[in-house]
Amino acid sequence: MTSLNVENLHVSLGGREIVQGVSFAASGGEFIGLIGPNGSGKTTLLRALLGLIPSTGSISLNNVDLRTMAAKHRALNMSYVAQERDATWPLSVETVVSLGRTPHIAPMQQLKAVDRDAVETAMREADVAAMRERPITELSGGERSRVLIARALAQASSVMLADEPTSALDPAHQIRVTEIFSGLAANGRLVLMTCHDLSLAARFCTRLLLLSNGRLEADGPARQVLTAENLQRVYGVQAFFGEDEDKLVVVPRRAIG
Amino acid sequence: MKFGLLVGLLVGLVAVLFCVSLGVGPAGLDPVTAFLGLIGIGNRAAELVMQEIRLPRALLAILVGATLGLSGAVLQGYLRNPLADPGVLGIGASASLGAVLAIYTGLAALFPLALPLAAIGGALIAVSALLLLAGRHATPLMLILAGIAISSLATAFTSLALNLSPNPFAALEIVFWMLGSLTDRSMLHVWLSAPFIVLGCVLLFSLGRSLDALSLGPDVAASMGIRPDRVRLVAVLGTTSAVGAATAVSGTIGFVGLVVPHLLRPLVGSQPSRLLPVSALGGAAAVQAADIAVRVIAPGRDLKLGVLTAIVGAPFFLWLILEQRRRLV
Numbered sequence: 001m002t003s004l005n006v007e008n009l010h011v012s013l014g015g016r017e018i019v020q021g022v023s024f025a026a027s028g029g030e031f032i033g034l035i036g037p038n039g040s041g042k043t044t045l046l047r048a049l050l051g052l053i054p055s056t057g058s059i060s061l062n063n064v065d066l067r068t069m070a071a072k073h074r075a076l077n078m079s080y081v082a083q084e085r086d087a088t089w090p091l092s093v094e095t096v097v098s099l100g101r102t103p104h105i106a107p108m109q110q111l112k113a114v115d116r117d118a119v120e121t122a123m124r125e126a127d128v129a130a131m132r133e134r135p136i137t138e139l140s141g142g143e144r145s146r147v148l149i150a151r152a153l154a155q156a157s158s159v160m161l162a163d164e165p166t167s168a169l170d171p172a173h174q175i176r177v178t179e180i181f182s183g184l185a186a187n188g189r190l191v192l193m194t195c196h197d198l199s200l201a202a203r204f205c206t207r208l209l210l211l212s213n214g215r216l217e218a219d220g221p222a223r224q225v226l227t228a229e230n231l232q233r234v235y236g237v238q239a240f241f242g243e244d245e246d247k248l249v250v251v252p253r254r255a256i257g
Numbered sequence: 258m259k260f261g262l263l264v265g266l267l268v269g270l271v272a273v274l275f276c277v278s279l280g281v282g283p284a285g286l287d288p289v290t291a292f293l294g295l296i297g298i299g300n301r302a303a304e305l306v307m308q309e310i311r312l313p314r315a316l317l318a319i320l321v322g323a324t325l326g327l328s329g330a331v332l333q334g335y336l337r338n339p340l341a342d343p344g345v346l347g348i349g350a351s352a353s354l355g356a357v358l359a360i361y362t363g364l365a366a367l368f369p370l371a372l373p374l375a376a377i378g379g380a381l382i383a384v385s386a387l388l389l390l391a392g393r394h395a396t397p398l399m400l401i402l403a404g405i406a407i408s409s410l411a412t413a414f415t416s417l418a419l420n421l422s423p424n425p426f427a428a429l430e431i432v433f434w435m436l437g438s439l440t441d442r443s444m445l446h447v448w449l450s451a452p453f454i455v456l457g458c459v460l461l462f463s464l465g466r467s468l469d470a471l472s473l474g475p476d477v478a479a480s481m482g483i484r485p486d487r488v489r490l491v492a493v494l495g496t497t498s499a500v501g502a503a504t505a506v507s508g509t510i511g512f513v514g515l516v517v518p519h520l521l522r523p524l525v526g527s528q529p530s531r532l533l534p535v536s537a538l539g540g541a542a543a544v545q546a547a548d549i550a551v552r553v554i555a556p557g558r559d560l561k562l563g564v565l566t567a568i569v570g571a572p573f574f575l576w577l578i579l580e581q582r583r584r585l586v
Contacts, residue, residue: 050480075482086474088337089527095469102470103482107463135527151473155481 002028002062002158002190004049009057011041011048011214018044019055020214026192026207028158031185033201034194035225036211037235042194043083045211046161049192050080061159075103079155081162083194085144090135093147097123097132100154119154125180126150127173141168149177153184160184162193166200178204198239198250202226210234222248232256260531263524267538271319274545278315281552282306313444317506318545320447320454321439322513324503326540327533328496329514331461334468334529335492336397339522342515343500345401346387346493347408348380352504354411354418355379357431361418372434373449373505380501383407384493395489396475437508437563439548450502457499458537460491465530472529510563512570513543519577 004026011019019041026032034042048055051066051074059066061077069077079100087096100122101115111119123129126146131139136147149165162181166174174197181191182204195201201208202222210218210225212234218225226248231239236257242249280291284306294303295312325343332341343349359365359375390403415435422428467488470478475485503510517539518532525531544562547569551560 047476050476052476052479071479071484072482075480078480080477080480082474082476082480084474084476086472086477088472088474089522089529091472091527095526095528096473099470099473099481102466105466107466148473148477151477 001188004159004190005058005060005063006049007058009045009048009055009059011044011053011055013044013053018214019048021057022211022214022216023057024209024216024219026190028188028190029185029206031182031191031204031206032193033205033208034192034211035196035198035201035208036217040211040234041214042211043163044214046080046163046192046194049161050074050078072103075155075157077157078159078161079152079157081149081152081160081165083163083167085141085148085168087136087144087148090137092132093128093134093136093139093150094119094123094132096136096147097128097150097154100151100156103155118156122150122153125153125183127176142170142173145169146173146177149180153180158188159190160192162191164194164196166193166195166197174200198226198231198252199248202248202250226250260525263535264538267535267542270542271538271545274542274549275315275319278318278545278549279307279311281549282311283552283556284310309443310441313442313447314439314548315545316447317439317442317450318548319541320451321503321507321510322541322544323458323537324454324499324540325510325514325544326517326536326538327458327461328500329540330518330529330532330536331464331468331492332496332514333518334532335464335471335488336401337471338397339519340515341401342512343496344408344509344511344514346383346404346496347406347411348383348387348497348500349504349509350408350411350415351383352376352380352501353435353509354415355382356434356505356508357415357418360431360434361422361427369443370445370449373446373502376505377453377501379411380497380504383411384497384501387493388490394486397489400489400493433561434508435563436561437510437566438551438559438561439507440559440562442506446506450506453498453502457495457497457502460495461499462533462537464488464491464495465533468529468533508561508563510544511567512574513540513566516570516574516577517543519574 007023009019009022036042047053098119101111104115126149128147128150136144145168166177178200181193185191208222208225209216217234218230231237236255237252238254238256240251240253280288286303290303291307293299294307297304328343332345333339355375355378356372359372364371386407387403391399419428419431467483470481470483479485518536521535521539522532525535547565548562551562551565
């Protein structure tokens, strides 16, 4: 089973320490919500896990040091949905999703049947198959997000890191996208998703990590992490707490301090 | 349009233009004599004209054009900017400076290969400076800035050479060389430039898949196993080798590297990897056509190839921009 071990991770960018000694262990089947205020280091943590920026401390995947892993091998194990929805050229949706197969195909080779199947499945799961011919630059923000999520799904890796995949989505697609990630976890993958919608995270994630100023403030199930005390201290908000279908509902009501 | 069909059409176009180019010239050979001369039977004069004058010229048009189109497509893809062209890294300007110095010092008059060799030397110095200036983890922006700095410096030294040129003939020779032309090149020029151009083009072609991935941004590309430092190095070295060698034999030929990828991009669904082969072919066709045009429009006046590509290319580029704007609103 997939296991990700992070120990005492530090990341400095431009002389500022953004991530300060984060440690956690996670395994396949978990759907982890990475929450915390703006600037708390969520994106930086994800980028460090992907090896996009230098970091110190240890990161290992299935007991192999991620930093010694070849780029292509790492790509077969980890996929990424970035917060920025960059798309330079008006590529068709299908072409963009096919890019997810990049680490799977040998140099100078074309997509094989198995790759095409993965692309089709990913497009269906993210509900973008109907717009396969359309250029990505002409899609709405929400549609574009779903296409980029489909791209990451097509990569078919055991770990999925998604940076605010639900922002800019309408409520139905927020739920649908989160359900896709939830389904990946149910099938034994490890999903790490940053999110600002606390109720959505509480409803779907099996575990929450609360970051504040680069440190891990809380780690556990939603009810343990989303306490009135934590929200006040970390987010500076007072919130309404409720219940819905046995799940915690959190609605921030006013900013304090 | 189907990709295979497009490639086929462009190959056909390049082949036709190649044959036309072999058939055009002040010697006024009829097609049969020209063909017999080319394959080395028939009269000696025709053989000389075909093998020593027209063949190298037509071959160089393909090599130089393919280089400009391909490197333009790669740099636009790598820098993720449709306005990038082979000049953006300062390689062409530095190669020019090398050539100008060869003319200025009189080396070029001593032995003919001094000029292209000096140009390639200029390109090599430029690429070393570029990699040093931009550093190991350079972003595309830093690469562009370093390229502008190098380009400006090379242009300044070229101006200095003109400024201090010992006599007006040397200055005129420098200016004429810089205008860009394929007139009176020999097979020696082909043999000298072809290895560098082929090597550079192979490097540039190998980047197709990385450029596709980069269209989703550097982070996502890296998460798919693309190594940004490797892509940058291959792009810079490939451009240096091909553009340096092409500039060495032809001088500066503008707008082809900018306009050709731009024109062909919609025909390949904007996919950078598919744009590479069609831009190479399109560039070869464009330079070949322009080199035929300079001979047809003003025979005997030695209209410079670089002048024609700029005069046709710039308004064409304007039209493209207007066309795009109309599609947007």
